[in-house]
Amino acid sequence: MGTNYCFAGYDTVELAKTYGTPLYVLSEKMIREKCRNIQENFLMKYDKSFAAYASKAFLTQAICKIIEEEGLGLDVVSGGELYTAIAAKFPMERVIFHGSNKSREELEMAVKHDVGRIIVDNEYELEMLAAIAESMDSHANILFRLSPGIEGDTHKYIQTGQKDSKFGLPLNKKELHRIVKKTMANRRLTLLGFHFHLGSQLFENNIYLAAVQIVINLIKVLKIELGYSTEELNVGGGFGIKYTAEEEQTHEIGFYTDEIMKEVSRQFEKESWSQPSIIIEPGRWIIGEAGITLYTIGSIKEIEGIRKYASVDGGMPDNPRPALYQARYDGVIANKWQEKTDQVTTIAGKCCESGDILIWDLPTPELESGDVLVMKNTGAYNYSMASHYNKTPKAAVVLLSDEGSYVIVERETYQDLIRMERLPDYLIKKDV
Structure with missing residues (x-):
């Protein structure tokens, strides 16, 4: 129903497809x-x-x-x-x-x-x-x-x-x-x-x-x-x-x-x-206000009469502010942003922490796995405070300009996570 949510003239669903999620934009x-x-x-x-x-x-x-x-x-x-x-x-x-x-x-x-x-x-x-x-x-x-x-x-x-x-x-x-x-x-x-x-x-x-x-x-x-x-x-x-x-x-x-x-x-x-x-x-x-973060929704869990959770593929590692000092954000579902928001969903991060909640009680339409969440106004103190908690690679950063969209920080890989690690000789198994 309708077009996808746009930010700075760019289709956010297409950005998610092109660069992957989580993605700072x-x-x-x-x-x-x-x-x-x-x-x-x-x-x-x-x-x-x-x-x-x-x-x-x-x-x-x-x-x-x-x-x-x-x-x-x-x-x-x-x-x-x-x-x-x-x-x-x-x-x-x-x-x-x-x-x-x-x-x-x-x-x-x-x-x-x-x-x-x-x-x-x-x-x-x-x-x-x-x-x-x-x-x-x-x-x-x-x-x-x-x-x-x-x-x-x-x-x-x-x-x-x-x-x-x-x-x-x-x-x-x-x-x-x-x-x-x-x-x-x-x-x-x-x-x-x-x-x-x-x-x-x-x-x-x-x-x-x-x-x-x-x-x-x-x-x-x-x-x-x-x-x-x-x-x-x-x-x-x-x-x-x-x-x-x-x-x-x-x-x-x-x-x-x-x-x-x-x-x-x-x-x-x-x-x-x-x-x-x-x-x-x-x-x-x-x-x-010049930044957003894009996430892909994965598991959806409803506790009847209490709360509905939708988990995304990011969380505390890419935005610790809600857990650190109860910072609040707004968001929309990019591919359903014009649909009626007749449900209330709490957006949960993927970390092994009960406090890893990005948005409490967000008005949303009916959600499905694979939907794209736009978290608004994340340009400040998100990437700069990002961590590797739970061995999570840091997200990429894309800059939108009149000339096009450009990666200004590459997405980290699992190899990047261990690049600085060293094994002492005595812990290395020697071939027999």
């Missing part, structure tokens, strides 16, 4: 549209502004190229993400390197490749970075990550700005003064400013304003008491997107940035001081 057009929205409504609207894509949401070399072409920077949080950017020849001056416990090897890589900014999380890292820059006869631009004591309205596992956060320096005036003075005296480091991040999947803008006010108060004190002028203020990302019909609509970027910029201007004009550059780091907001 990304729309290049939708990613670029979000980047251009940021350009138009933030970067071109305000002087002294910068945006870096938070690559932990999803990163491949192809994504690096798209982000580079769209004029954004790149926020990386590990040596692996930095290595991917280097391999893609992303401009290093537009890279911001985060992380709460960067290794010496990671910091050496960052200094060697002249990344634009290193966000220093703690004093241990500060001292290690200074020693590395000295040993390499080099220099690093840094920002201090602060914990402003603001709790966002989101799951506690993705809050990051509260007082007891594992991230950043707490707002202790005496300690911050000492660390800032120490950094100002170091010829190998230039302290450009400060950074905070309040959490993920946030729909409020007032908490950003509260954090901005707290940090600006600190900036003013440092200016008056130490003569330190802040050049940059990075307000992080965490801007939420709509996953299900019950959730709030995705806000335009200006919902957050307009209020932030007004507050910054107000605060600095009051003192007749030059205001710092403002940096944002959207990740999910750029790529979350």
Whole structure:
């Protein structure tokens, strides 16, 4: 009945047939549209502004190229993400390197490749970075990550700005003064400013304003008491997107940035001081809605009067978010999406875990084995969080563009799963 469900102009059932399932699918057009929205409504609207894509949401070399072409920077949080950017020849001056416990090897890589900014999380890292820059006869631009004591309205596992956060320096005036003075005296480091991040999947803008006010108060004190002028203020990302019909609509970027910029201007004009550059780091907001995951339905089990399950050929290994912090998703049956949804089905993953449920109580038509499920808005924190649990090969990633559909990450094989394994000689059976 009717045609198959289409995404970004492509028949999803045909994509499943061509590339197999589970399959991550990304729309290049939708990613670029979000980047251009940021350009138009933030970067071109305000002087002294910068945006870096938070690559932990999803990163491949192809994504690096798209982000580079769209004029954004790149926020990386590990040596692996930095290595991917280097391999893609992303401009290093537009890279911001985060992380709460960067290794010496990671910091050496960052200094060697002249990344634009290193966000220093703690004093241990500060001292290690200074020693590395000295040993390499080099220099690093840094920002201090602060914990402003603001709790966002989101799951506690993705809050990051509260007082007891594992991230950043707490707002202790005496300690911050000492660390800032120490950094100002170091010829190998230039302290450009400060950074905070309040959490993920946030729909409020007032908490950003509260954090901005707290940090600006600190900036003013440092200016008056130490003569330190802040050049940059990075307000992080965490801007939420709509996953299900019950959730709030995705806000335009200006919902957050307009209020932030007004507050910054107000605060600095009051003192007749030059205001710092403002940096944002959207990740999910750029790529979350630009992705879907395709699955094939296998077994169907009905427990009369209680629940109906439909199991798919993926689950926790390709999307751990529902099991990790009860993330919710919407979905449709691609080959029956125009049929009446008069049943309620729980979509189960294939792992040996009772918690491996992708969608609870999804309205569906009558299901059959072989139907194709489209799980919506899976562009962020799905492939990037994927695992090999139950020895499951990772799914392929396909990019849809005006030029065609392209595999940007190959599907893993069983051989890939054991490629890094080694057998000790004493366990190898010798032919008799």
